[in-house]
Amino acid sequence: xxxxxxxxxxxxxxxxxxxxxxGHTVELADARPEAVPEAVAFVRSMLRRAAxxxxxxxxxxxxxxxxxxxxxxxxxxxxxxxxxxxxxxVEDLDxxxxxxxGLERVLPASTVFATNTSSLSVTRLGARLTDPGxxxxxxxxxxxxxxxxxxxxxxxxxxxxxxxxxRSLVEGTGHRAVTVADTxxxxxxxxxxxxxxxxxxxxxxxxxxxxxxDRVARDVLGLRMGPFELMDLTGLDVTAxxxxxxxxxxxxxxxxxxxxxxxxxVAAGLHGRKTGAGFYTYGDGAAGAAPPEPRxxxxxxxxxxxxxxxxxxGLATTDRPSGSALVLVPTxxxxxxxxxxxxxxxxxxxxxxxxxxxxxxxxxxxxxxxxGRAAVRxxxxxxxxxxxxxxxxxxxxxxxxxxxxxxxxxxxxxIAERGIADPDDIDTAVTLGLGYPxxxxxxxxxxxxxxxxALLRALHEETGDPRYRPTPWLTHRAALGLPLTTPMPPVPx
Numbered sequence: 001x002x003x004x005x006x007x008x009x010x011x012x013x014x015x016x017x018x019x020x021x022x023g024h025t026v027e028l029a030d031a032r033p034e035a036v037p038e039a040v041a042f043v044r045s046m047l048r049r050a051a052x053x054x055x056x057x058x059x060x061x062x063x064x065x066x067x068x069x070x071x072x073x074x075x076x077x078x079x080x081x082x083x084x085x086x087x088x089x090v091e092d093l094d095x096x097x098x099x100x101x102g103l104e105r106v107l108p109a110s111t112v113f114a115t116n117t118s119s120l121s122v123t124r125l126g127a128r129l130t131d132p133g134x135x136x137x138x139x140x141x142x143x144x145x146x147x148x149x150x151x152x153x154x155x156x157x158x159x160x161x162x163x164x165x166x167r168s169l170v171e172g173t174g175h176r177a178v179t180v181a182d183t184x185x186x187x188x189x190x191x192x193x194x195x196x197x198x199x200x201x202x203x204x205x206x207x208x209x210x211x212x213x214d215r216v217a218r219d220v221l222g223l224r225m226g227p228f229e230l231m232d233l234t235g236l237d238v239t240a241x242x243x244x245x246x247x248x249x250x251x252x253x254x255x256x257x258x259x260x261x262x263x264x265x266v267a268a269g270l271h272g273r274k275t276g277a278g279f280y281t282y283g284d285g286a287a288g289a290a291p292p293e294p295r296x297x298x299x300x301x302x303x304x305x306x307x308x309x310x311x312x313x314g315l316a317t318t319d320r321p322s323g324s325a326l327v328l329v330p331t332x333x334x335x336x337x338x339x340x341x342x343x344x345x346x347x348x349x350x351x352x353x354x355x356x357x358x359x360x361x362x363x364x365x366x367x368x369x370x371x372g373r374a375a376v377r378x379x380x381x382x383x384x385x386x387x388x389x390x391x392x393x394x395x396x397x398x399x400x401x402x403x404x405x406x407x408x409x410x411x412x413x414x415i416a417e418r419g420i421a422d423p424d425d426i427d428t429a430v431t432l433g434l435g436y437p438x439x440x441x442x443x444x445x446x447x448x449x450x451x452x453x454a455l456l457r458a459l460h461e462e463t464g465d466p467r468y469r470p471t472p473w474l475t476h477r478a479a480l481g482l483p484l485t486t487p488m489p490p491v492p493x
Contacts, residue, residue, distance in 0.1 A: 001169065002080060004029060006073045006099060007088035008039035011116055014144030015086055017043045020063040021050070021145065022173035027082060029070035031089070031099075036069050043067060046145075073099060074106045081108050084169070086138060088116040096120070097128035104129055112162050114138035118189060119245050122155035122182045132157040138166050139186060141433055148175045149432040151186050176432060178425035184249025187421045188433035189242050191440060193256050194411030196239060198404050199227035200259035201467075208393040210279040211291050213400055216391055219362035220354070220401040222437040227404070228279040229289035232272030236279075240266050254466040255411055296392065299381025308339065313358040315383065321346065326379050330355045332451075333398045333406075333458025337368050348372040351379050354399035362389040364399055397462035398455060405443070406455050406468065412440030413473040413484060423485045441484040449478040 001024045005016045008030035019026045020043070028043075030036050044064055051060035085103055089095055100113055113135040115125060126132030137153025150170045154163045163179065170177035180187040199213055208216070214226020231239045243258035250256055265278075272278030280289045304318040304325035321327045327350040329339045336352035339345060352366030363383045367376055376392060384390045393400055412430070416423055427439020436443070444452045453475060459468040477484055 001025070001084060002027070002082045004070070004073075004082040004085045005088065006030065006085060006103075007116075008032075008035040009088065010142060011140065011144065012088040013039050013042055014142060015088055015116065015140055016067065017046050018140075018144045018173060018175070019086075020066045021047070021055070021059075023062070023066075025066045025068065025079075027068045027070050027075075029073040029075065031073065033071045036071070040067055040069050074102055076106075082111055084112045084114060084165075086114045086116060091117060091119060093120050093125060096125055100125070100129055100135065104131070109134070112136075112165060114166060116140055119185065119242065122153050123157065126155040126157055133159040134162060136162050136166055137180075137182065137186070138170075141188070147433065149188075149429060150175055150177055151180045151188065151429065152177050153180050153182050153186055155182050176428055178421060178429045180425070180429075181418070181420045183418070183420050185242065185246040187415065187426065187429045190246055190256075190415055190420070191408075191412055191426065191430050192434055193243060193246055194408040194440070195223075195404060195434075196227050196231060197243060197256065197258060198407035200261055202396070202400050202403060203228075204259055204261060205396065206394060207396045207400055208391070211293075212391050212393065214289070215293070215362060215389070216357075216364055216393075216400050217404060219389065220357045220360045220364060221405060222360075224435040226289075232278035232280055232282075232289060235271045235274055236262060237266050237271045253414075254469070255407075255414055257467055293389070296377055296380040296390070299377035299379070301378075301381040301385040303378040303382060305379070305382050307353075308343065308345070310355075312355075315353070315358075317382070325349070326351065326375055326382065328353050328379070330358075331366065331398060333402065333455045334462055335368075335397055336366050336395045338462070340368065340370070349375040351375065352395060352399070353383075354401055356399065356401045356405070362391055364401065365390060365392045366395045366399060367392060368395045397459050402455060403459065405447070406452070406459060408436070408440050409444040409447075409452055409484070410456060410468070410471060410474065413444070413471040416441065416484075417471050417473040419488075423487050427485065439485075444474070444484045449474065449482070449484055452484075453478040 003019050003024050004027040005012050006029050016026045016028050028036055028040055047060050047063050051057055115137055118139055122137040126135040136158045139151040141147035141149055152163055152166045167177040202213055210228035214228050217223045217226040240262040247256045247258050269275050270278050273282050276282050282288050305316055306318050306321045306325050307316040307328045309330055318325050327345050329336055329352050331352045340347050340350050347370035354364040357364040365379055380390045412426055415426055423441050427442050430436050431439050453470055456468050456470040
């Protein structure tokens, strides 16, 4: 296939490299002709590097020859007209529309148009064309050759054969294509709001600081990056914009509500790595997103400890709360304070523990306003004496890990409920695009739909916040004893 890539920036270069490596001829163009030679040189250097790492020399040579420079996006080119144009220019509807309307005048009606937009409506962009049926979204992720995923987004007028062509093209290169409805944030950016919005809510409530929450996300939930280091990497300005776009696009849905914390941080230039400071500080001598973990010293590792309820990790050293024993309460969607009040426990030496953390390298302790300092030190010493890391957080409904997981799963079930993508595509896109250890629906199934429902209902009741209201998708499958990955059957129209 002959493909014209318009846009010589980071995404355009990555798309060009992906396409020529897969055996296609690529014409690279940009509104600034002087940007094209540099971009072509970059792609060629990446192809040579790939050859050094195992790409067959013949394939590398063919790919190098298949990369063509154009002096204008509207150029006739040196051969046949392109069968596909992929646009990767600035994220502005008017700029993209002007490009495609110009291409419509010079290219044959058979040329398919694809936009790499990550947030703009494909339908609204297509409405600017004489033939909106030839346009679809084809959203790649950076770096394109390594992030083996693309969202195929048909607009309201997109012809079925255009969607099929793009899916076939993507999957023919070894990438995974997921078909996504033309909605705010599409699939991956929408699904990603579950983690970051809840992390910001935990920070708003002073449950823990960014570093502690990131450690919990990595060690308890198994994420590759914590939410705050992820926002620093992406750029808080970008994250804030996506949060606002998705929330507004879904009519201010509570489940997607952004944080008041972001606006001032963005205004102050605390965008993350690219500005040298975000939730962490970067540069010479700075710890960046890996600050030293605080140590709680002076505790008594031999202090008696009893566990209220199940004790699968065998933490208890005594079976009853004597006058000096610590009391540990496993919480699921509820608070330690409620357990103290409901069971008449000694407030100064009762702490919470997150059951999700017990099978992981990190145990999470929750303290109330009444917990004594000595009790905290001793509990850290007791729970850490077998080599486990221990993070201390303020008492909150459930725990930070439970709230993060509940939000991730609930947002994903909302995506499934709206029919934005099929369950399999949701899980595939999130694991590939966001690097989660499981797809969010499969993750909910791993915990158990009934248990996830109980968690969200407890969070909703404890806080009164509608962001935790379970979706019908989750509620109905839990009631029926079905996995969250169960798709809806087709309904006759």
